[in-house]
Amino acid sequence: MSLTLAFLLAGQIATPPATPVVDPQTTADDTGREATGRTGPASSNAGGDILVTARRRAESVQRVPIAMSVIGGTALAETGTYNVNRLTQLQPSLQFYSTNPRNSAANIRGLGAPFGLTNDGIEQGVGIYVDQVYYSRIASATFDFTDTERIEVLRGPQGTLYGKNTTAGAINVTTRKPSFTPEARVELTGGNLDFFQGKASVSGPLVEDKVAIRLSTSITTRRGTIYNNRQNEWQNSQDNQSLRAQIYWKATDALDWTLYGDYNHQNPNCCVQYYARVGATQRPITRQYAALAAAQGYTVPSTNAFDRVTDVDTDLRAKQELGGLSLVGNLDLGAATLTSVSAWRFWHWDPSNDRDFIGLPITTVSANPSQQSQVSQELRIASNGTRALDYVFGAFYFYQTIDTQGLQVQGPAASAFLGAAGVDGLTSRNSIGFKNTSAALFGKLTWHPTDQLSISPGLRLNYDKKKGSYVSLVTTATGSTTLTSAQRGVLAPQSYQPDFDNWNLSGDLTVAYDVSDTVHSYATFARSYKSGGINLSGLPLDGANNPILATATVKPEKVNHFELGLKTQFADRRATVNVAAFWTEIQDYQTTVNNLQVNVLRGYLANAPKVRTRGFELDTAFRPTARLNVYGNAAFTDAKYVRFTNAPCPPELSGGTALPVVDGRIVGTPAAAGTPGNSLPYCDISGQMLPGISKWAFSYGAEYNLPVRLFGTDGQLYAGVDGSYRSKFSSNPSRSIYTDVDGYALTNFRLGYRKEGSWNVFGWLRNAFDTDYYEVLATQSGSTGLVVGQPGDPRTYGLTLSKSF
Template structure:
């Protein structure tokens, strides 16, 4: 080992904090009921372990181990067993268990996670901005949601924190955080195996093995998962099933107990996904203000084209571009925890990569309008976090830390217009028109943060927090556009479809944010809190091309996006009743966001990607309830719900919805035509103040129950059980400016399980998901060019299968 490397390792060890040395733990740790017995031996949780009575759930949301009921944060916890039994094996499926969490994805790169309606702009991903929901895996921050679309492998628990967390977590997170904790290496030999099979050729295998390499000093854990499933959408033209799954994940952890008070963990992981994905296709048609001959029905008829079915839930398509969503991701991390008595020091060093190689059909139909749409991308990130957290309960508890983040992204975009482009886009000379985009991005962020908890009395505590943050972003965007003959001399019509652009945006900013929290213990089982947070989401740069002016030239003033400034207020109450057989937690929140980063589009015929702009004022407010009941030793019931009112308070120059787009631009003082008037007059922009934010349901619920009955099998004690999980979402808008054509209706889903399990041994169960075969859309979108075509991505149909797992 080189001298610098030796010095780095020594510094990491010397600066590392950690709780007690990791051991083989349960899925979600609980302590015995008396609140004072916080050091009691942990026992395994049951279904929805964080929600069930019978003990205190121990979490590390505030960078120390403590009861979830005593954490003055709106937080939900799901244990590894519950994840497996409910089929929630990735972030997307968590949404059926956590109503405040929304996840949208047209492909892994174009994914977004929102909490309470906030996090990332709704629409196609723009690499030049931050996500407002932080994803952490074993303390390591994942900078893009795409790099967190892996299958959960060997997961102990997942903590979902709602509201700003910038004074506790390395990266500033204005909407919340998803904290994924893996099972740690064990000094006791153990192994776990889980196998699942179902319809649509579904197969999933997960396994892990752990044990000592050197007794009481070095332990290792090896984990892996494999998921395959044929697609649910049949492509007649390609003669293949699309929207399939093909995922592989591997992870290694090595724990070195260097001293009784010092642990060092080295971890490495690799994930590969190669599905035939992701197709969006005909959902419906709406009227726009383009001339009738230039709307979808007339354009398709002129080409002699008809979609295979106008019922999207027939699940057939004929898109004519090969689909691919291949990605590989992984990384290395070194975590050191050093208990120095009064405090625990922690160092987390991590390097991660993400390689993305897609192919999409961005005209969404079987005509060669856009024959190639691909943006291969390579991301690298380096993070370093140093943190100190006080041990035990003192008059003053604290967490202080420093965080550094460096990210690079290189993208090579390619878009090619096909033979049908001139007629379909009403733009001569666009057949063979090609854009080659070279995009570079560098992102640096550094921060110091801290939070102090002053226990004024045994029941009252005050916890102020502060964060000082610096962000710097630099980009380089070059789009070279050539005609079918290879010329770079373009007509105005050609530039209106693919415009050559070159710009180098840059953003940098210092900001100081903070929060204050008041918590009061009314009793050992009733806890209240009040929080105010002033948070900041970094500004950004547009890396998907800029909108054009009347002369089809890029508007350089739109190259950067201002930071979001957040004022957040929250009132919470956490209760356990009836000898802790009932848990009811309530939270009311109000969040104002100024300079909200919104995805918008412009009126170009061939624009396939949106760009970012700032909406002056957005507000989200609501009430959440998390509840669980254990009426008997055999029955567990839970019900969670959220009411969210998320709206644009002021956004007077927003893009217009499809029904007001595509017509002649209104002159000064000229009134716009009624929505959907062919050949009408379109406003230059629209006032959407008061409209709901996209992607947010006003009402969302998750609920379920499990009943078990003791029985012996082969002489071993166990339980037969029946489980049910349900969820409901009310309608939501799928367009940045609400449209009558892109509202997604409310829907409910029901899942059932029936099985048998032995304590700490085998678990065999049959499962039925979307049991009533509910037809619903996950997303709707508009075809470029204001043609009126609305395309959709349907949710999974009914699936069924069986799972067997065992541990030894």
């Protein structure tokens, strides 16, 4: 079991070995165990080193300079970390938010993707890689971790090392490799809420010493945590299945190939957001939520979201299929290794949502089924670390297509609730197409002028082209395409073809100095770019309710990143303390904003002129005795808009009559916050915190074990605890008094018995104190004042049994 630690990585990114693991007990997950006794979320790498193959040779992550965390497969199992969402409880610098698989976002140090509804027309700043293959959308990475050897979380820009440019960091998932030694693994878990998870894998030779295969599968099912008393069913359930296969061919002593294939199917009854609270806006009192609901004779089942009951009246669905094929080849040239990574992947999305979030038929259909396909090719050559100058050079090509068929239907309560005559039955059918081409040349040198000093410059030349098509046909209940101004204010017909292309050159420089064998330091400067994009969710409207075509594209983000790091080990390497401090400035930050129309249902992308995030990270691990392991990680992240003067206003300053703008100046006086009257057309939110980012975040834990003899075999009885804390964060692009998510702490316990390399059985208790917390809050469209939420999981408990053969 390897542990969440912040490490420093220089040169090339950590990649799987060029040859498969011959002995299943010497994987990277277990290498740390052999060196240290135990490593993991409740332990330290004290007394030994966790190894990575960053430069095609095994080397300690403590000696290489990028902030990096590593979690092994056993640690993932024992902490219940079986997807990216749960990874955040072990990684203070990682944020993950999701209202459904498509509308998911992963951020590192507060950067990566805009907070809010996903827009396909832009890149993600956090790269997701599985066995060296780039996953172009975080939605396609919402699978369960299956047969995972380790997960590496790299913090900060990685564009000179990875195929795809990543300005915020990367999550690198490495699965277990085929083995020439026959082996099998089985893991079964059962728990409350009808939770069941089964994982199995088998590996062995097909042709002795030449061809090996690994097959693995997983199933996860769980009853929902939210009860819908209108539809008489549990919602926000889990229903995931996956299959994965690998075939390794050792063609010659110098050449090997690995063919990967995977298929994942998910069909949960998911995902519902519902009543959390109500806040006053600047709409007339009769047009705010309380009066609108009363006029319809409607009351929600409960005004306490943690009663976990709703009455949304639209069926929910979050069905997705994803998978693909990839071929990775390694040719050992002696002084260097040539690597080829070829891949094709697909993602099919079939949703159903209730976008009014309550039991009234306001918006009866809101869905954007989507089909995505991508191909990529990476060719990389890296030195084998045999001389004073190490290097990695690569070329990367990526092509992606997305086809989306949007449908939105306004129900029989729409006119009364939205205050717009004639919108009952109003229907929008959207045809959305997207083509994305990216190509790059990248490279990094590492020069060692002395045994203690290394200097590592890197460069990346990148080209991006995005081309889209958005056509929205809007019809009335009678099928007419002739619309009134009120109808166009709710659903506006649009047709536009955005186009963006851009070249950019980015680079970085890292200087690392080994003070001693156990004290290492580094300094990094990076200038990177996140590609510009196009709006594919509809454009804002002008005063005549026509789309503003100038907003069809968004500019690239320009990132200046500074980082200092120090990592140390002492007490005979039984203690590890790593510190990183960073300062990142972003010009033309890509963010989600709202239309000024009262009844708009979706936002669009725009650029905030300047954003800054800064902070520090502390990662510690201690092994005071052979039986006790303790760890503690902390992240302080101060992220804010430095300059954003024309941002959307928060709910309490929205909904009234918009004041006019004359010669660039707002004319008139707005009403007080939450008071009906005039509203500002836009707000200056310079200095406010960025959404989705806690200023303070911690993870911590301990594990204690005792040797025991049970049923005639020697093993370990162990008890562990893992905890996490996140302070308050904003859940709205413009901070609102209604959408701050209060800080919360989660605590997990486990108690079990294991025999190394054989079997493990343990009971677990997660969210042990049944803490009530929101994963995300959002507002209902129309400035009604309704705030909806998505509560986190309640207390869960169960038993896990795993066996290796």
